[in-house]
Amino acid sequence: MNGRRTEAVRSYGLILAVAACASLAPLFVGSNVALNAMITALIIALAAQGWNVLGGFGGQFSFGHAAFFGAGAYAVALLQTKFAINPWLAFAMAIAFAGLVGLAIGYLSFRSGLRGSYFALVTLAFAEVFRIVANASPFTGGAAGTLIPLRISPANFQFSDRAVFFDLLLAAIVASLCITQWLKLSRFGAYLIAVRENENAAQALGVDVLDVKLKAITLSAAMTGAAGAFYAQYFLFIDASIAFGPWISVEALLAPIIGGLGTVFGPLFGAVILHFLGEIAKSIGGRIPGLDLALYGALLILVIAFARNGLMGMISARSARTTGRGAA
Amino acid sequence: MSGTTSTTRRSVLKGGLGLAGAVAMPAYLRAQGAPIKVGVLQPLTGALAFDGAQGKLGAEAAIKIINDRGGIKSLGGAKIEIISGDARSTPEGGVAEVERMASEGAVAVLGGFASPICLAATQAAARYDMAYIVDVGVSDQITKRGLKNTFRFAPGFGMVTQQALDNLVKVNDAAGKAAKTVVLVHEDGLFGSGLAKLMQAELPKRGFEILDTIPHPSPARDMTNIALQIRSKNPDLVIPSSYYGEFVLLSRTMQQQKIKPKGIYSVLNGAASNFRFVKEFPEAAENVMDCNHWYDPRKEAAVALRKAVEASGKFFTYNTMLNYSIALLLADAIERAASGDRAKIIAALESSTFADHIMPYGPTKFVEGQNTGAAAVNTQVQGGDIKVIFPDSFANAKPVFPVPA
Numbered sequence: 001m002n003g004r005r006t007e008a009v010r011s012y013g014l015i016l017a018v019a020a021c022a023s024l025a026p027l028f029v030g031s032n033v034a035l036n037a038m039i040t041a042l043i044i045a046l047a048a049q050g051w052n053v054l055g056g057f058g059g060q061f062s063f064g065h066a067a068f069f070g071a072g073a074y075a076v077a078l079l080q081t082k083f084a085i086n087p088w089l090a091f092a093m094a095i096a097f098a099g100l101v102g103l104a105i106g107y108l109s110f111r112s113g114l115r116g117s118y119f120a121l122v123t124l125a126f127a128e129v130f131r132i133v134a135n136a137s138p139f140t141g142g143a144a145g146t147l148i149p150l151r152i153s154p155a156n157f158q159f160s161d162r163a164v165f166f167d168l169l170l171a172a173i174v175a176s177l178c179i180t181q182w183l184k185l186s187r188f189g190a191y192l193i194a195v196r197e198n199e200n201a202a203q204a205l206g207v208d209v210l211d212v213k214l215k216a217i218t219l220s221a222a223m224t225g226a227a228g229a230f231y232a233q234y235f236l237f238i239d240a241s242i243a244f245g246p247w248i249s250v251e252a253l254l255a256p257i258i259g260g261l262g263t264v265f266g267p268l269f270g271a272v273i274l275h276f277l278g279e280i281a282k283s284i285g286g287r288i289p290g291l292d293l294a295l296y297g298a299l300l301i302l303v304i305a306f307a308r309n310g311l312m313g314m315i316s317a318r319s320a321r322t323t324g325r326g327a328a
Numbered sequence: 329m330s331g332t333t334s335t336t337r338r339s340v341l342k343g344g345l346g347l348a349g350a351v352a353m354p355a356y357l358r359a360q361g362a363p364i365k366v367g368v369l370q371p372l373t374g375a376l377a378f379d380g381a382q383g384k385l386g387a388e389a390a391i392k393i394i395n396d397r398g399g400i401k402s403l404g405g406a407k408i409e410i411i412s413g414d415a416r417s418t419p420e421g422g423v424a425e426v427e428r429m430a431s432e433g434a435v436a437v438l439g440g441f442a443s444p445i446c447l448a449a450t451q452a453a454a455r456y457d458m459a460y461i462v463d464v465g466v467s468d469q470i471t472k473r474g475l476k477n478t479f480r481f482a483p484g485f486g487m488v489t490q491q492a493l494d495n496l497v498k499v500n501d502a503a504g505k506a507a508k509t510v511v512l513v514h515e516d517g518l519f520g521s522g523l524a525k526l527m528q529a530e531l532p533k534r535g536f537e538i539l540d541t542i543p544h545p546s547p548a549r550d551m552t553n554i555a556l557q558i559r560s561k562n563p564d565l566v567i568p569s570s571y572y573g574e575f576v577l578l579s580r581t582m583q584q585q586k587i588k589p590k591g592i593y594s595v596l597n598g599a600a601s602n603f604r605f606v607k608e609f610p611e612a613a614e615n616v617m618d619c620n621h622w623y624d625p626r627k628e629a630a631v632a633l634r635k636a637v638e639a640s641g642k643f644f645t646y647n648t649m650l651n652y653s654i655a656l657l658l659a660d661a662i663e664r665a666a667s668g669d670r671a672k673i674i675a676a677l678e679s680s681t682f683a684d685h686i687m688p689y690g691p692t693k694f695v696e697g698q699n700t701g702a703a704a705v706n707t708q709v710q711g712g713d714i715k716v717i718f719p720d721s722f723a724n725a726k727p728v729f730p731v732p733a
Contacts, residue, residue, distance in 0.1 A: 135521070136516070143518040147447060235420060239518065293373060
């Protein structure tokens with residue numbers, strides 16, 4: 001018990017230290033270009049944190065986290081534009097709404113016993129259905145999408161200084177890291193990992209598998225929904241293919257896989273490093289359009305080839321070798 | 329900073345102040361005749377790469393001409409320097425590039441192509457009070473948000489469709505109301521769905537019966553199903569609103585299946601007034617009508633540009649025409665503003681009465697950012713060339729309708 005407590009203190013301390021370092025970033029990078037790039041990376045990181053709860057800890061690989069991302073994005077946009085609800089309140093409601101969407105999708109698919117690739121396919125299908133509905137329905141603005149009017153004021157969740165938005169996003173990332181850290185050490189997290197490792201065995205030992213999975217998908221969806229709400233509030237425009245398009249489903253699962261599945265920092269590191277590689281490729285690729293994307297692809301292959309358990313896996317393997325202890 | 333150097337706090341402060349001053353000082357003050365930087369934003373990679381390259385071509389051609397003629401004369405012959413940006417066919421890609429352009433000292437941005445990119449990028453530019461001239465993006469939301477920095481030279485969706493409907497009735501009446509039934513085929517994105525909705529509301533009022541409305545995604549790889557649905561309905565007229573690839577597929581499939589309606593009348597179509605389509609698939613393209621952005625064939629500069637573009641082995645598309653024109657429009661505004669100051673350029677654009685472009689519009693007149701003089705043109709592919717059939721004032725062909733079997 002004592003050991004667990006010291007580990008917890010150390011882990012939360014690490015989260016705070018990383019956050020403190022990151023929060024200083026706007027002081028050093030004056031340019032909005034870099035700030036904009038970091039904000040985009042952090043939005044992906046937040047979506048990926050959500051995916052990691054269900055996919056990394058729970059072993060339920062979703063190919064359709066766009067459903068939750070889009071639910072959050074559309075909720076924050078529509079609550080403001082159609083119902084004139086304060087953006088801050090709309091933001092909180094959007095997170096709750098995304099969680100509910102997660103619960104509903106989870107209930108429909110887990111109750112039917114869908115596992116593995118079947119679960120992956122059904123989530124993909126849900127995201128696609130949402131995309132098509134949002135694209136056709138007049139309520140969501142149809143194919144023209146929904147535009148949040150540009151009214152820069154803190155009361156409207158719009159800031160003239162991009163650094164403020166960055167700090168808010170960072171606070172959300174810290175919250176997601178703390179939740180993940182709590183998950184890792186909690187009883188609920190242990191159940192979730194048990195389900196991932198062997199669902200039948202977990203059930204035999206008395207774990208309420210459906211309940212655990214439903215809680216996990218709700219939490220996961222709420223986190224990814226928060227990322228969607230941030231996206232909508234930052235770019236102030238969403239349409240069906242942005243909100244529910246496959247791009248975000250892929251980004252949300254790529255970051256944890258590169259960073260390290262089922263680890264606290266994996267999704268964040270994965271997203272930041274993927275984005276960083278993208279920017280490097282862009283600066284090398286320079287004036288030839290498309291070259292940077294090819295370079296990015298090549299870099300991605302190299303990372304996957306040399307870090308099979310993700311970057312966090314590589315780090316813990318190295319520290320295990322140097323200290324002679326097993327990987328934590 | 330090891331502390332062993334002889335740097336004093338005072339000298340650091342001095343240097344810092346100097347640096348801050350240099351950064352804060354607008355580029356145009358540094359040297360008379362220093363180049364004026366202009367952002368050219370296009371989707372150069374991703375799904376819209378072809379269109380993006382065509383747009384960039386136009387802007388580059390215009391800026392080269394301006395520089396060859398001695399640059400901006402009111403600024404001591406300052407040359408225009410392009411900051412090229414790749415929006416990667418996504419709104420956030422566009423925003424990232426606008427941020428970069430702003431940080432590199434661009435005074436204004438041109439282009440965007442797709443409406444979602446334009447919507448996001450104009451807002452990003454608005455944060456820096458940087459003028460943004462939209463090239464193609466037809467969504468009416470672009471100019472209806474009250475952004476002072478946003479200008480659209482070309483007609484928006486509402487203007488084009490109104491004209492398309494009016495001219496369709498004219499063509500049909502001239503042929504003794506040959507067409508009574510219609511099938512709508514549209515891509516399910518912003519422009520296709522919007523257009524289909526409008527057509528569904530407006531066509532019955534004008535005496536047409538809509539037999540079916542068939543949406544398809546973009547990109548789509550096979551149009552056989554849609555072609556067969558058209559065959560089973562056997563309409564007099566097919567009205568497709570799709571991007572380049574899908575329309576080419578559809579028209580080729582219809583040709584292979586020998587589906588021959590009395591006419592194909594498209595609106596803002598990606599292919600119907602595109603020389604690439606006409607050249608690569610002349611039989612499928614023959615007699616296809618379109619209502620779209622098109623150059624004024626009476627203007628010498630337009631004909632010269634077409635020759636130059638075709639001589640370089642490229643296709644002369646509306647993206648090229650529009651971007652060429654908006655680059656000239658911006659240069660005129662900078663010339664009149666006699667300054668690289670962003671706010672002054674916006675003011676100059678607001679009062680712009682620029683007529684030296686290659687579109688059939690007359691002098692520009694911006695009301696809430698929309699050029700009210702803008703108008704689309706009806707074209708028809710005839711004898712392997714794209715002819716203008718409306719407006720009458722500069723039409724170089726008569727409509728062929730109904731198409732002889």
